[in-house]
Amino acid sequence: MAGVRIQHPIQRNVRFTVSDPNIPMNPPYQCTPPEFGGCGQVHLFKTHHLNLDETGSVIVGDVLYEKIKGYLFAFGFVETNAVANPPTMGIGLGPRSQGGQWGNIPIIRAEGD
Amino acid sequence: MANSFFNSFLNGILGSHATRVDLDADTIKMYLHDSGAGGTPTAATNDFYNDLSAGLVGTAYTLAAKTIGTAGVGVFDNTTDPAPAFSSVSGATVEALVFFKDTGTPATSDLICFFDTATGLPLTPNGGDVNVTFNASGIFKV
Numbered sequence: 001m002a003g004v005r006i007q008h009p010i011q012r013n014v015r016f017t018v019s020d021p022n023i024p025m026n027p028p029y030q031c032t033p034p035e036f037g038g039c040g041q042v043h044l045f046k047t048h049h050l051n052l053d054e055t056g057s058v059i060v061g062d063v064l065y066e067k068i069k070g071y072l073f074a075f076g077f078v079e080t081n082a083v084a085n086p087p088t089m090g091i092g093l094g095p096r097s098q099g100g101q102w103g104n105i106p107i108i109r110a111e112g113d
Numbered sequence: 114m115a116n117s118f119f120n121s122f123l124n125g126i127l128g129s130h131a132t133r134v135d136l137d138a139d140t141i142k143m144y145l146h147d148s149g150a151g152g153t154p155t156a157a158t159n160d161f162y163n164d165l166s167a168g169l170v171g172t173a174y175t176l177a178a179k180t181i182g183t184a185g186v187g188v189f190d191n192t193t194d195p196a197p198a199f200s201s202v203s204g205a206t207v208e209a210l211v212f213f214k215d216t217g218t219p220a221t222s223d224l225i226c227f228f229d230t231a232t233g234l235p236l237t238p239n240g241g242d243v244n245v246t247f248n249a250s251g252i253f254k255v
Contacts, residue, residue: 002201002203002239002240002241003203003239003240003241004240020149023149023150025148025149025153026152026153027153027155028153029148029153029208029229029235030115030229030230031235032229032230032231032232032234032235033230036230036231036232036234037232037233038230038234038235046148046149046205046206047206047235048206048237049206049235049237050237058239059239059240059241060237060238060239060240061202061203061204061237061238061239061240062203062240063203063204063205063238064203064204064205064206064237064238067205083239083240085241086239086240086241087239087241088196088197088241088242088243088244089202089233089236089238089239089241089242089243089244090232090233090243090244090245090246091210091228091231091232091233091234091236091243091244091245091246092231092232092233092245092246093228093231093232093245093246093247093248093252
């Protein structure tokens with residue numbers, strides 16, 4: 001088993017965040033801005049972002065699922081089925097915002113520079 | 114936070130200590146970082162991989178198609194986007210992608226830079242593969 005599909009009874013097409021109060025982030029984590037797909041919030045505790053689809057479902061890796069399922073159940077999630085071959089995910093080092101949004105950091109994030 | 118080089122890497126380029134990282138010749142790796150377990154990457158204070166290694170999720174990926182100066186002056190790049198870079202990732206939620214020089218010994222493996230702001234981050238693993246798409250202009254420029 002590689003992944004576990006879970007489903008929320010009500011929420012649909014939303015990003016659902018579940019924080020673990022036992023894992024403080026030191027220093028706090030500034031989440032990726034919404035324009036890059038993050039939530040843009042500052043997280044004081046370890047936070048898991050669950051992008052629920054139109055059926056309220058999302059696939060979570062089995063190891064992570066075992067760690068956080070207590071929180072998931074508390075929020076109403078139910079386990080629906082195991083997923084042997086979850087879809088590929090991606091990280092993209094995208095365009096850099098001009099104008100110093102990222103400070104004086106010379107890491108390329110855009111076409112040209 | 115924001116994407117950043119580690120200060121020790123930049124200072125090494127400027128000669129504050131013997132240059133420790135040869136991006137062309139050394140083994141350069143990237144890995145998925147769990148800031149909850151390994152601490153949030155901090156440019157000012159983290160210098161070697163052992164400062165952050167507790168946050169390793171899965172297995173680090175070795176950049177196998179490195180270029181320097183090809184994509185632009187002072188630009189470090191990898192000509193192929195690894196797919197997958199990380200196979201069957203099922204550990205903790207990932208907050209950052211960290212680049213470092215791997216000497217085989219964490220205490221001597223220089224940290225280079227980290228990305229904590231990128232499409233797909235933070236990443237909640239689903240147990241499947243994770244691809245990394247580098248920017249067409251390169252990974253970073255000094």
